Each structure stands twice: as C-alpha cells, then as structure tokens.
Amino acid sequence: MSQTLTQRPFLAKLTIAEAFESLLREPVPLRVTAYDGSAAGPEDAPYRFHIATERGLSYLMSSPDPDLGLGRAYVSGDLQLSGAHPGDPYDALVVLKTGIKFRRPTPSELVNLVRSLGVNHLVPPPPPPEEAPSRARRVFEGVRHSLRRDAEAISHHYDVSNRFYELVLGPSMTYTCAVFPHEAATLEEAQAAKYDLVARKLDLRSGQRLLDVGCGWGGMVRHAAKEYGVKALGVTLSRQQAEWAQQEIKRQGLDDLAEVRHLDYRLVEEGDFDAVSSIGLTEHIGVRNYPSYFGFLKDKLKPEARLLNHCITRANNQQSTRTGEFIDRYVFPDGELAAPGRLVSAVHDAGLEVHDVENIRFHYARTLAGWCANLAEHWDECVAEVGENTCRVWGLYMAASRLAFERNEIQLHHILAAKVGDDGSNGFPLRPTW
Numbered sequence: 001m002s003q004t005l006t007q008r009p010f011l012a013k014l015t016i017a018e019a020f021e022s023l024l025r026e027p028v029p030l031r032v033t034a035y036d037g038s039a040a041g042p043e044d045a046p047y048r049f050h051i052a053t054e055r056g057l058s059y060l061m062s063s064p065d066p067d068l069g070l071g072r073a074y075v076s077g078d079l080q081l082s083g084a085h086p087g088d089p090y091d092a093l094v095v096l097k098t099g100i101k102f103r104r105p106t107p108s109e110l111v112n113l114v115r116s117l118g119v120n121h122l123v124p125p126p127p128p129p130e131e132a133p134s135r136a137r138r139v140f141e142g143v144r145h146s147l148r149r150d151a152e153a154i155s156h157h158y159d160v161s162n163r164f165y166e167l168v169l170g171p172s173m174t175y176t177c178a179v180f181p182h183e184a185a186t187l188e189e190a191q192a193a194k195y196d197l198v199a200r201k202l203d204l205r206s207g208q209r210l211l212d213v214g215c216g217w218g219g220m221v222r223h224a225a226k227e228y229g230v231k232a233l234g235v236t237l238s239r240q241q242a243e244w245a246q247q248e249i250k251r252q253g254l255d256d257l258a259e260v261r262h263l264d265y266r267l268v269e270e271g272d273f274d275a276v277s278s279i280g281l282t283e284h285i286g287v288r289n290y291p292s293y294f295g296f297l298k299d300k301l302k303p304e305a306r307l308l309n310h311c312i313t314r315a316n317n318q319q320s321t322r323t324g325e326f327i328d329r330y331v332f333p334d335g336e337l338a339a340p341g342r343l344v345s346a347v348h349d350a351g352l353e354v355h356d357v358e359n360i361r362f363h364y365a366r367t368l369a370g371w372c373a374n375l376a377e378h379w380d381e382c383v384a385e386v387g388e389n390t391c392r393v394w395g396l397y398m399a400a401s402r403l404a405f406e407r408n409e410i411q412l413h414h415i416l417a418a419k420v421g422d423d424g425s426n427g428f429p430l431r432p433t434w
Contacts, residue, residue, distance in 0.1 A: 190367065
C-alpha cells in the first residue's frame with residue numbers, strides 16, 4: 001500500500017490513486033486507476049474502477065453526498081467499472097460495501113489532498129441530464145405531494161419507455177416485489193404468486209369490486225378479473241402505463257371486467273368497493289400524508305371490506321424517512337419510507353382494523369436479481385431504447401437495492417386491514433384462509 005498522508009511530507013503532491021488510497025483504513029480490495037496514469041489496489045483484483053475524466057473527479061470531489069457523487073460519475077460514464085456487467089453490478093457493489101472503509105482525514109491532510117487534485121475540482125459540473133432537480137429546487141415545481149408534483153415525479157421514473165420495461169420486468173410487466181413460492185420458481189411464476197397471494201388475502205370472489213391504486217401496468221387488475229371474476233378498476237399517474245394496460249386488457253378480452261385509468265387515486269369518485277389493493281404506491285405519497293391516504297382508502301370501502309397495503313419500509317424508526325440523494329434524484333423523486341410500525345399505526349388511526357403484517361424483504365432481493373439479469377441479457381436493446389446513461393442508472397439502482405434488502409437496510413411489508421362495521425363485525429373467519 002502507498003504511504004498514507006500522515007507518512008508523507010505535508011507538501012508531497014498526490015496522484016489520484018494515491019489520494020483515494022490514503023483515505024482508506026485498510027488496503028483497497030479492488031483495482032482503482034485514473035486518467036493521470038495512477039493506480040492502486042491489487043492488479044489481479046476481479047473489479048476495476050477507472051476515473052476516466054476530470055469531470056468524473058469533479059463529480060466525486062464536489063458532491064456533498066458521496067453516493068450522489070459516485071452515482072453521477074458512474075451514470076455519465078466518467079467512472080467506469082470493469083469485471084461486472086453494467087446491467088448487474090451487484091457483485092462489485094458487495095466488494096465496495098464490505099471492503100471499502102474510509103477514514104476521516106485531518107484538516108491538514110484534507111488541504112493537501114485538495115491541493116494535489118486541484119481546487120477547481122470542487123466546482124460541481126452540470127449533472128447528467130437523467131438527474132431530477134434537487135429537493136430544494138423542486139420547491140418551484142409546487143408543494144411536495146401535490147397533484148401536479150406527484151404526477152411529475154411519477155412521470156420522471158415510469159414514463160421512460162414501455163418497451164424498456166418489457167425487457168427488464170418480463171412478460172408480467174410488474175414493477176413490485178414478487179413472492180417466490182419455492183426456490184426454483186421463475187420471476188414470472190413469482191409475480192403471479194404475488195398477485196394471487198394479494199387476492200387471497202383480500203378474499204376476492206366473483207362479482208366483487210376491487211380498486212387498485214397505483215396499479216402500474218395493470219397486473220393486479222387483470223389477475224383479479226381473469227382469475228377471480230372481479231370487476232377491477234386501477235389508477236396510475238403514468239400515462240404510458242395506463243395506455244399499455246388498457247391495450248393489454250383489450251388483448252386479453254377483459255374489457256367487461258377490468259379498467260385502468262390515467263388518474264390520481266385521490267380523484268377516484270366511485271365507492272363501496274369490496275377490496276382495495278395498494279401495491280407499491282405508499283412509497284410515493286409522503287409520510288405526513290399517511291392519515292389522509294389511509295382515510296381516503298377507508299372511505300372507498302364498504303363495511304367488512306379489506307385493504308392490502310404492500311410497500312417498502314425502513315428497518316427501524318431511527319432511520320430518516322427520506323430516501324438517499326441518488327435515489328431521490330435518479331429514481332424516485334420525493335419518495336419516502338417509514339418503518340412498519342408507523343404504517344400500522346397510521347392504518348389503525350384511520351379507523352381500519354389490522355389483521356396481518358408480513359415481511360417479505362428476501363423476496364424483493366430475489367426479484368431485483370431477476371430484473372438485473374433481464375437488463376444484462378437485453379442490454380444492447382435497452383441501450384438502443386433509452387440510452388446507456390439511463391440503463392446504468394437502472395443497473396446501479398437495482399443492484400444496490402438488492403444488497404440493501406439482503407442486509408436488512410430496507411424491508412417490504414404487507415399490511416392487511418378491514419373496515420369494521422357499525423356493529424363491530426369485520427368479515428374475517430376465526431383463522432386466516434390464505
């Protein structure tokens with residue numbers, strides 16, 4: 001390993017690789033190279049990170065958030081990864097997460113590091129065009145979680161390309177956690193199993209009415225109509241999702257039972273539903289809006305009807321509800337996550353009775369692995385469809401999320417509740433039937 005900064009004379013100028021290496025508490029487990037010709041780490045390391053341009057170095061040095069700086073440099077192609085497919089960099093991220101341990105430099109070390117690399121690199125370059133405005137700048141786009149701002153946030157992520165989603169998600173066109181019934185189950189089998197689990201938890205029966213809020217491409221709507229004879233209405237803020245879903249409903253001959261509208265869930269006028277499913281919407285509504293959200297859904301239910309809320313959750317209440325800067329700017333603008341207890345409390349406070357809570361986080365890790373495999377397999381076509389930068393965003397985001405689920409940094413919970421009748425009835429049998 002190269003000399004640390006404390007072992008060098010104060011004025012000794014560092015190369016890029018030396019500067020990086022000097023910030024580590026332990027030897028670097030991967031190869032790091034840079035455009036100045038410097039290198040650090042074992043030559044036979046399975047993964048190699050190359051800082052290819054001055055702009056990449058500026059992204060790394062100027063960002064107040066390390067993950068955002070790394071993300072910007074990687075998305076733009078200024079930080080290049082060798083040894084792992086960009087569609088599935090999971091194994092390389094495991095090495096980064098477990099093997100890279102930074103130390104805090106002293107003030108004098110920091111001064112020398114900046115002097116060596118150039119103070120000009122502290123000036124932030126323009127971010128990649130795939131990046132959404134910061135939270136502070138989004139203030140000018142309207143109040144957070146207003147109808148307009150939520151529509152823009154959803155469009156940023158979902159109105160990319162239906163063809164791209166077909167390639168990554170597979171035939172089910174389902175962008176939520178699957179449920180794997182056994183070890184050998186395929187992604188498609190697991191998505192079908194997820195929809196059927198939701199249907200059984202909701203006790204769907206022929207002739208009933210289902211409202212699916214945040215319905216995506218209509219997977220739950222079609223499953224309920226086709227498999228259970230339920231009249232199902234889905235709503236989504238993504239115009240492209242709604243158009244694709246309606247075409248698929250027509251193709252499958254489900255027009256008489258299923259419908260998907262391009263509509264904010266708050267504008268649904270119908271009521272007296274036998275069941276409401278919310279699969280992956282709660283992450284987008286904002287924690288402070290939980291009372292109005294669950295209150296609205298309760299009002300859409302008839303007495304003894306059920307609600308199934310499926311969403312990503314925090315592992316504890318000490319974590320911030322806000323997502324990290326990279327996720328916020330590149331994936332889910334304005335997204336927020338809370339611990340399951342906070343969600344259960346909000347459901348109870350809305351006047352609904354909680355009957356079951358289930359954590360399926362390992363299933364989401366498997367789901368993400370399947371999506372990454374699809375992206376890697378169809379990489380060239382995906383790049384042709386949406387551009388290489390966007391594909392890198394997806395590969396990085398999905399692989400990092402898989403790791404976060406595996407390490408219990410985030411979870412996925414089903415919360416099943418019922419609207420209690422005036423006489424205290426809830427429609428549930430003595431024991432669960434699903």
